[in-house]
């Protein structure tokens with residue numbers, strides 16, 4: 001069901017008239033959700049980093065990504081779409097999550113995102129740590145049933161517990177499989193690399209149903225072959241995409257909490273995402289941006305562009321054109 005009003009959607013502030021560095025930042029200078037009757041696509045910030053195991057700071061990512069998104073323009077040539085022209089896209093602001101209690105934050109995110117989805121909006125979240133994918137997948141699965149997952153990350157994030165804790169940024173996808181939120185025929189990690197605790201990390205992960213396209217596979221096989229393999233696995237299932245920005249090499253994303261050498265370039269990541277055009281994307285998150293470790297906004301710029309392409313893919317699904 002589309003909630004696009006009969007009149008044209010309210011688009012972003014025109015950066016050819018109002019300088020793009022003026023005024024408060026919303027994602028891509030889009031209207032706030034409270035300025036439009038309803039949104040077909042909502043970008044939501046989640047300022048939360050209580051689930052991290054190493055460098056904190058992802059709570060500041062929604063603001064940094066919005067600032068970095070000021071330079072985005074309304075036509076996306078790579079996907080030949082104007083994502084804001086015929087579909088109402090809006091910035092829904094930040095979810096007020098409890099910074100002291102992970103369980104409470106997880107419940108709040110599930111509830112708030114579920115309520116937004118109930119209005120008919122598709123959601124792209126920006127910011128926060130990878131703990132958040134669990135409540136986001138709970139909300140997605142409640143609406144769509146078990147979903148296919150494309151998980152871009154240096155890490156597996158299928159560990160069982162950390163310090164005995166079940167809800168952390170290293171464990172969301174183990175919980176998601178246990179809770180039946182994922183279609184275990186269609187689970188892929190992309191960009192995996194780096195040292196593990198032991199070989200069992202990999203065998204456990206495989207037992208949960210995941211396939212792995214390592215960072216080195218992307219280099220050896222190339223983007224087109226990787227996209228073909230992933231699309232084959234996803235088919236026409238409802239698809240959730242989770243992007244941990246540490247999938248990028250630290251040269252392309254220094255501002256993150258658990259950096260690993262040997263990652264994707266931002267060009268490779270964007271091209272793989274664009275290869276998903278036509279898949280049944282239903283929602284996405286962009287997590288693990290930690291602005292305090294960033295330089296020259298490299299990481300938040302990459303995250304803003306990733307979110308823009310994800311919004312573009314959702315807009316295409318909702319009928320947007322050039």
Ligand SMILES: N=C(N)NCCCC(=O)O
Pocket residue numbers: 053054130155157169170244246258288
């Ligand atoms: N960045 C994410 N999501 N997870 C990293 C967990 C790595 C570790 O603590 O061993």
Ligand SMILES: [Zn+2]
Pocket residue numbers: 153154155244246247258288
């Ligand atoms: Zn990671």
Ligand SMILES: [Zn+2]
Pocket residue numbers: 130153155157169244288
């Ligand atoms: Zn992760």
